[in-house]
Amino acid sequence: MGQFLQDVLKDLGSVPKRLSSKYFYDEYGDKLFQQIMNCEEYYPTDCELEIFKGHAPELAAVLRNGLDDFDLIEMGAGDATKSSYLLQELVQQKATFTYMPIDISSGMIRHLEKVLPERISGLKVLGLNGEYFDMLAHAYRLSSKRKVIMFLGGNIGNFEKADAYDFCRKLRSYLQPGDLVLAGFDLKKHPAVIRAAYNDQQGLTRAFNLNLLNRINRELDGNFIPGQFDHYPSYDPDSGSCKSYLISLKDQEVHVSGKKILFKENEYIYMEISQKYSLEETEKMASAVGFKPFMHFQDRRKWFLDTIWLA
Numbered sequence: 338m339g340q341f342l343q344d345v346l347k348d349l350g351s352v353p354k355r356l357s358s359k360y361f362y363d364e365y366g367d368k369l370f371q372q373i374m375n376c377e378e379y380y381p382t383d384c385e386l387e388i389f390k391g392h393a394p395e396l397a398a399v400l401r402n403g404l405d406d407f408d409l410i411e412m413g414a415g416d417a418t419k420s421s422y423l424l425q426e427l428v429q430q431k432a433t434f435t436y437m438p439i440d441i442s443s444g445m446i447r448h449l450e451k452v453l454p455e456r457i458s459g460l461k462v463l464g465l466n467g468e469y470f471d472m473l474a475h476a477y478r479l480s481s482k483r484k485v486i487m488f489l490g491g492n493i494g495n496f497e498k499a500d501a502y503d504f505c506r507k508l509r510s511y512l513q514p515g516d517l518v519l520a521g522f523d524l525k526k527h528p529a530v531i532r533a534a535y536n537d538q539q540g541l542t543r544a545f546n547l548n549l550l551n552r553i554n555r556e557l558d559g560n561f562i563p564g565q566f567d568h569y570p571s572y573d574p575d576s577g578s579c580k581s582y583l584i585s586l587k588d589q590e591v592h593v594s595g596k597k598i599l600f601k602e603n604e605y606i607y608m609e610i611s612q613k614y615s616l617e618e619t620e621k622m623a624s625a626v627g628f629k630p631f632m633h634f635q636d637r638r639k640w641f642l643d644t645i646w647l648a
């Protein structure tokens with residue numbers, strides 16, 4: 338049985354039901370996420386872009402840390418839009434480094450290896466296609482140079498808080514003294530701003546969530562009727578947890594690869610968490626897992642944080 342089917346059956350068999358948002362990103366999910374990032378209400382991408390555009394020289398100087406010859410590793414690089422500003426600046430400053438994007442998509446890695454050196458002349462790119470920590474271990478085997486690890490876009494928010502701590506603790510265990518981390522966190526702010534970002538007027542986030550039901554239908558021989566589920570986003574300013582759910586609009590029976598799943602009217606499937614942090618909470622996390630919080634970069638509205646931690 339494939340991993341996707343195994344996870345879906347386990348998660349829909351649990352009480353309460355859940356699905357993992359890491360499965361949102363099939364071909365259509367990728368397109369929807371691109372559209373979400375460009376929509377009016379979804380602010381995190383613009384905020385982080387503002388930081389990278391506005392602070393590239395300082396960011397580059399801090400990451401170089403007076404010592405050149407380093408590997409700049411980006412976990413979940415995607416199309417590297419934000420990091421391009423930093424890469425451009427580092428090349429302009431004549432820094433000696435290799436950019437190592439890690440991504441689960443082999444197509445994306447091939448694309449970056451081709452396109453980035455064409456766009457940024459002089460840039461050395463070595464793509465790593467695979468899981469984050471397997472590829473990080475591989476990067477250490479390939480070179481003993483100082484490592485700078487980037488984990489941008491607020492992706493850390495898609496972990497439950499305890500899992501985010503575990504992720505950062507594991508990351509720390511791979512790093513050597515002198516290595517740096519540059520991590521992006523979406524910050525707590527007016528609850529209405531956050532809720533709107535996950536409940537856009539065009540219905541893109543709604544479609545993004547419902548698309549996972551279509552993906553299950555297509556890839557796992559399911560028979561979900563997406564119209565019989567409602568998208569319900571919530572934000573709790575106290576915990577900073579922004580969660581999305583799909584609500585069953587009636588009693589219904591769904592089959593996935595021959596397995597029967599029963600839904601009661603109003604029963605929910607917990608789909609995704611996008612945890613928001615305060616600046617102090619990110620510092621607490623860094624210290625708890627063995628990093629030294631070193632420097633903060635924020636957009637002008639202070640809605641997003643790119644923070645540098647020292648191993």
Ligand code: AVI
Pocket residue numbers: 373381490491492493494495534535542545609610611
């Ligand atoms: C990828 N990740 C940081 C996005 C977020 O904001 O949690 C995914 C997303 N989900 C709904 N909109 C965007």
